[in-house]
Amino acid sequence: MVETPPILDICQNFKRVIEGQHSRASGSTHFAPIMYLWAKVIKAKTILEIGLGAGSTLYWLAHAAKELGGQYYGIDISVQKTGAIIDQTGGFGLPINIFTENSIKLNTKWFAQNVGKPELVFLDGNHQEHTIAHEVEQLYSLVPGMGKGYIFIHDIDTKSKAGWNSVIKNPKYDFQHLAIPGDAGLGILRKIEI
Secondary structure (H helix, E strand, O other): OOOOOOOOOHHHHHHHHHOOOOOHHHOOOOHHHHHHHHHHHHOOOEEEEEOOOOOHHHHHHHHHHHHOOOEEEEEEOOHHHHHHHHHHHHHHOOOEEEEEOOHHHOOHHHHHHHOOOOOEEEEOOOOOHHHHHHHHHHHHOOOOOOOOEEEEEEOOOOOOHHHHHHHHOOOOOOEEEEEEOOOOOEEEEEEOOO
């Protein structure tokens, strides 16, 4: 008997989302497949996620990276969480590099040396305003401009609302932005600065 992997097959997972049967217990609802498709459309070779949750979004984004010949990077403060996710995803053959770090202590130089220039970033860690502001500030110069780089922020209708608002109102950033309601909201920032 073949043992079912702890995270569902990507096609089966997407089918369940479309049919409205997706379980919230996996840690992913509609936004993980949206970001997967987005990564594929923009051909994101370097994908970064801060705050790994249950690892479901990691699974979707790492698949996009693999299919594009790229690399997925994940950061979480919890040693237990990063260890469990590494154990869960180890057999999938995905291009995953996980760091156990506190993002508030990381700077642009660290991101440049360890991640490079991510075309797609997903912020879903510490939802406090100062943390989101710090993460965006440190990553802004690394994310490609001219509409080729994106930062997604989860929970913009709830926990991340103040951080989202402070970023989109900050005149030092040149972003177009879009807010998608539901499931606590997803904010999309598109860097248009040259």
